[in-house]
Amino acid sequence: MALILHIETATSTCSVALAESGVFMDKIERTEANIHAASLTVFIDELLKRNQKSFKELKAVAVSMGPGSYTGLRIGVSTAKGLCFALDIPLIAINTLTAMANGFIKKCYSVNGNTIFCPMIDARRMEVYTAFYNKDVEFLKVTEAVIVDENSFKAILDTYIVYFFGDGAPKCDEVLGKHINARIMDDFSNSAEDLIEPAYEKFKEGAFEDIAYFEPYYLKDYVAGKKKA
Template identity: 55%
Template sequence: MSLILQIETSTTSCSVALAKDGKLLSSKSINQRNIHAEVITVFIGEIFAANGLTFEEMDAVAVSSGPGSYTGLRIGVSTAKGLCFSLDKPLIAVETLEAMASGYLSRIKEVSGEFLLCPMIDARRMEVYTALFDQQLNRLVATSAQIIDQESFKQHLDQHRIVFFGDGAAKCKAVLGYHPNAVFTDGFLNQAEDLTQLAAAKFQQKQFEDVAYFEPFYLKDFIAGKIGSR
């Protein structure tokens, strides 16, 4: 039995969810830049209240660990760690791109048949954080920051259909959309419910993080920008 609070703040989407035994109970989210710190604890309180549950009843906190927005990841991980410290609960980290792939299969899956999954998170200009998975979530290409050009993923695209999705995919469509095996799914937003299956599996296997020393997976060093920039 497991009741897990799930937190997703790696992109412009700020989302929280409650899941019990690998099944979603409730979720709440908003897609708006620079609002995460303002709403995340409010959302958490609201979903617990809506389900008639207290914080003490949860068994773990799962957080989308990156890559993604530096500020968003800091807010999500800090919130998760604060809850784990204060309530003495274990912390579960779920890699963001893997969660996105799982979420696509569970709640989107507009494409039928055999295909590969390529989640993309915007990393400014023509660069994206990305990885490549099969439909069993086996990782075929490691997570990396890539500048997308017409040669990107060519080896896999020549042999498989690839579904590109996430907030970094739209800007890559003009570059990769020429390929007959490239499929683009518009409007995919990261959601905390995407962590559900992966977090439940990690809970069962007791794959917990050290709450004191865990840090988000930034992938790249933080570069300060103008107010309002990512």
């Protein structure tokens, strides 16, 4: 049996989940800004203890690799790499948007072939990190940073019903929500549970990262803001 720890810190949600051979066991998560540094290792320790598991029983650690918050990703990936080094176990990296699409689609009762899924992670102002997926969680449009306006994704929206979800979707409602095929969802939160299926597939394939050189997928260079007086 493969016990895998999953870590999601790409947004304001700090989430950890345990699964055994791809089967969900338990999770701990909280959505609040700037809690990752103080909460992540506490959540991991508590999750293992309440499921009567030890660190030595872990066979791999899976981490949400980005895109997303620079600070959140750095904390999540650093923690995952530290555990993998200490325990001599492999590191699995999952695209954050792919994990989001996987989680959202699993919650849908039925999906037809004319439906496209667009996870969105909030960036600055009207910018989002996004990608498009079909019902089988396959890329239709690769990950990119997009400044959203009323003409964004028009060709896709004219052809398909598109579900927009994630913490970047609500701010796009005014410009995208007017289209008859747009579905703006405001009730989705990132979760480490959504990494479980893709992570276990990578585990079985032996698709692991080089722990020494792996870095988060920031998509854009980090830009530090000015400190307030």
